[in-house]
Amino acid sequence: MDRLVFLLGTGLARGAVLALFALALVLIWRGARVVNFAQGAMAVVSTYVAFEVTSLTGSYWLGLLAALLAGGLLGFAVERGVMRFASPASPLSGVILAIGLVMVLQSALGILFGPDYRPMRVPFDDSAIVVGGVPLLSPYDLFVLVVAVVVMGALAVLFRWTSLGLQMRAAAFAPEVSRLLGVRVSRTVTVGWVLSSVVGSLAALLLVPTSLGLNPHATDSLFVLGFTVAVVGGLDSPVGALVGGVVVGVAMSLVTGYLGAGLVPIAVLVLLVLVLLLRPAGLFAAAEARRA
Amino acid sequence: MTGRQRLPGQRPLARTLVLAAGWTVVALGGTFALDPFRNYQLALVAAYLCATAGLTVLVGATGQLSLGHAALMAVGGYGFALTTNALPFGGLAAFVLALLAGALAAAVVGLLLGLAAARLSGPYLAGLTLAVVVALPAVASTWSTVLHGDQGVQIPFEGVPDALRRVVALEQWQAMVAVVVTAAVVTGLTLLRGGRFGLKMLAVRDDEVAARLSGIPAGRVKVLAFTASSVAAGVGGAVLCFVAQAVSPGAYTVGFSLLLVVAVVIGGLGSILGAALGSVVVVLLPWLIGRLTASLPADAAQRLDGNLAVLVFGLLLITVMAVAPHGLHGAIDAARRRRRPTPDVPPPAAEPAPRKVLVPTEEQR
Numbered sequence: 001m002d003r004l005v006f007l008l009g010t011g012l013a014r015g016a017v018l019a020l021f022a023l024a025l026v027l028i029w030r031g032a033r034v035v036n037f038a039q040g041a042m043a044v045v046s047t048y049v050a051f052e053v054t055s056l057t058g059s060y061w062l063g064l065l066a067a068l069l070a071g072g073l074l075g076f077a078v079e080r081g082v083m084r085f086a087s088p089a090s091p092l093s094g095v096i097l098a099i100g101l102v103m104v105l106q107s108a109l110g111i112l113f114g115p116d117y118r119p120m121r122v123p124f125d126d127s128a129i130v131v132g133g134v135p136l137l138s139p140y141d142l143f144v145l146v147v148a149v150v151v152m153g154a155l156a157v158l159f160r161w162t163s164l165g166l167q168m169r170a171a172a173f174a175p176e177v178s179r180l181l182g183v184r185v186s187r188t189v190t191v192g193w194v195l196s197s198v199v200g201s202l203a204a205l206l207l208v209p210t211s212l213g214l215n216p217h218a219t220d221s222l223f224v225l226g227f228t229v230a231v232v233g234g235l236d237s238p239v240g241a242l243v244g245g246v247v248v249g250v251a252m253s254l255v256t257g258y259l260g261a262g263l264v265p266i267a268v269l270v271l272l273v274l275v276l277l278l279r280p281a282g283l284f285a286a287a288e289a290r291r292a
Numbered sequence: 293m294t295g296r297q298r299l300p301g302q303r304p305l306a307r308t309l310v311l312a313a314g315w316t317v318v319a320l321g322g323t324f325a326l327d328p329f330r331n332y333q334l335a336l337v338a339a340y341l342c343a344t345a346g347l348t349v350l351v352g353a354t355g356q357l358s359l360g361h362a363a364l365m366a367v368g369g370y371g372f373a374l375t376t377n378a379l380p381f382g383g384l385a386a387f388v389l390a391l392l393a394g395a396l397a398a399a400v401v402g403l404l405l406g407l408a409a410a411r412l413s414g415p416y417l418a419g420l421t422l423a424v425v426v427a428l429p430a431v432a433s434t435w436s437t438v439l440h441g442d443q444g445v446q447i448p449f450e451g452v453p454d455a456l457r458r459v460v461a462l463e464q465w466q467a468m469v470a471v472v473v474t475a476a477v478v479t480g481l482t483l484l485r486g487g488r489f490g491l492k493m494l495a496v497r498d499d500e501v502a503a504r505l506s507g508i509p510a511g512r513v514k515v516l517a518f519t520a521s522s523v524a525a526g527v528g529g530a531v532l533c534f535v536a537q538a539v540s541p542g543a544y545t546v547g548f549s550l551l552l553v554v555a556v557v558i559g560g561l562g563s564i565l566g567a568a569l570g571s572v573v574v575v576l577l578p579w580l581i582g583r584l585t586a587s588l589p590a591d592a593a594q595r596l597d598g599n600l601a602v603l604v605f606g607l608l609l610i611t612v613m614a615v616a617p618h619g620l621h622g623a624i625d626a627a628r629r630r631r632r633p634t635p636d637v638p639p640p641a642a643e644p645a646p647r648k649v650l651v652p653t654e655e656q657r
Contacts, residue, residue: 035415037359037422085614092357095415096557096613099359099550103606110599220546224426227419263434265427272423276408276416 006128006135007257008250013141015249016148017207021226022233022241023152024200029235030172031192034086034094038101040223042078042197043204044216045105046071048113050205051120051214060123067205068198075197079190109216117213144206151199152242159238168192221265225252228272234281244283308482316475320468328463332535333579335463337571338470339531342477344555344567346524349481352562353493354517356409360421361525362549363428364398368526369539371397373445374438382450391473391530398526399519406518410511417518425549432541444540447533470531477524478564484520493517547602554605558612560619569620577601 021039028036049070054063082101086094124143128135159165170178171188179185203226204219211218229248233240248271255267323331343361351357371394379386405424409417433441451457452465460468484490495503496510504510533539555574559566578601585596612619
């Protein structure tokens with residue numbers, strides 16, 4: 001029983017990270033109709049920035065800040081420098097450009113830093129908080145949960161109650177009409193990429209310390225999990241990303257705890273196939289319009 | 293226009309077969325001119341071509357992208373290896389049976405994946421197939437009693453048949469087998485694309501609603517297209533297993549899967565000739581780069597090893613997609629048109645569009 005509670009708690013924290021990463025995917029999908037396959041590689045670049053700054057200055061927080069800035073810059077550069085060339089008439093060209101970007105970023109990191117796993121440390125105690133005799137969460141898991149909730153709340157406020165958020169939603173929904181009404185669509189798309197890259201970087205920054213360590217391929221499985229979350233929740237739905245993240249996070253934590261960590265990739269695959277077979281548009285998508 | 297109207301890339305059956313036979317004879321003859329290492333590389337190109345031809349037909353004719361063809365190759369390879377080890381006899385019959393088993397295994401897996409992803413447009417199949425490649429090592433170690441985990445499955449060494457032993461060396465024999473098998477696969481794919489099923493695939497790609505209204509079962513067409521593409525990849529994996537005499541998950545990584553995509557894109561999406569050119573580039577470029585970096589100090593060489601080739605491929609992929617989305621094949625076509633602008637051929641603008649390979653999104657319909 002204690003074990004189950006602990007696994008649920010850990011799963012919740014992992015799920016929060018996955019939800020953040022999926023949210024970053026959803027942000028770009030809604031804004032530009034591209035699934036950003038380079039999200040993981042971009043996030044791992046930011047994480048290397050954090051690692052370097054932290055080992056130079058000795059401060060975890062400075063590293064975090066620098067990585068978020070780097071994530072934003074990278075999002076800007078990628079959108080303006082690479083993704084602008086995606087043909088609007090095809091979803092594939094965006095995917096292929098993103099794959100090229102993955103190859104460039106990961107191999108460049110491999111050349112610069114080598115293939116070794118570098119452990120990342122966080123200024124938190126890693127023993128679990130015990131509530132009423134039951135070990136629940138580590139303080140770091142709690143920190144992750146709080147950060148994730150705050151960021152999601154901030155994004156909700158941005159999209160719901162600010163002028164910029166309204167413009168971004170309008171530009172994603174009806175770019176032509178928005179342009180006629182004076183929304184600078186190209187700028188809102190760029191803002192979407194910057195935001196998404198920052199959020200994705202944050203997810204990787206929170207996750208990597210709990211995994212094997214930092215490596216150019218450290219976020220490959222994060223990307224697959226995040227994509228699964230986005231599909232489970234529906235690529236169009238931020239709420240879906242949140243719920244999907246918690247569902248997938250808890251499910252993977254239970255699989256790790258009871259069946260072994262080696263089975264996680266297979267469990268992800270099974271989940272993805274089941275969702276695509278039974279509920280292809282995601283659990284939270286609006287009813288699909290009849291097309292024929 | 294006289295006779296039956298054909299779409300670009302379609303040609304009569306007899307001409308396809310003659311062309312296929314011609315190319316096969318040229319390739320087989322070529323193996324005599326190559327040294328053993330070149331023949332080994334030719335066998336690799338042939339094995340890759342099975343997978344890239346399948347992939348390019350999938351992308352070109354249905355607009356779906358698979359990032360998991362490496363995993364399907366692995367499925368074919370495991371099917372081949374396990375069948376070879378299970379059969380009590382060797383020789384040609386065992387080879388053909390094992391090849392069929394590998395193709396069948398890939399077909400089953402491809403059918404399952406296709407069923408899961410066929411109802412969707414856009415990037416779902418790409419994500420799903422990526423998850424398959426990522427899960428491959430876990431699959432191999434979970435069922436390690438059969439698949440032998442990271443080590444993979446070895447098959448017994450089988451040399452050149454006695455009748456040919458005096459004439460051809462081992463590498464040349466392997467290259468010849470690979471060329472013949474690949475020729476069969478590529479011919480099959482060409483016929484599939486050029487026939488009625490090809491028209492159905494194009495109809496579904498260009499306008500799914502219109503296709504369904506015309507009585508084409510769009511979902512079934514997409515599933516079958518993906519299955520056919522998987523079979524091609526599976527045969528490629530079987531050939532690779534025949535050449536390497538082993539199959540292991542370490543050979544079929546995400547990186548390798550992306551390399552297949554690179555080959556297809558730089559060759560020109562949808563073009564089988566492009567897939568062949570792309571496969572050659574994908575085999576030769578890392579080897580060339582390896583030779584260049586071999587003279588560097590050990591530390592730098594170790595870091596550049598592998599990574600530099602991936603960096604170049606990534607840059608190539610981005611450049612080709614941004615500047616020349618029709619790839620090498622498109623460049624060759626353009627050059628040929630410029631050289632002899634024949635009056636009875638309509639100018640490019642009047643052709644039924646410069647082969648629209650990529651489908652519109654839901655929004656743009």
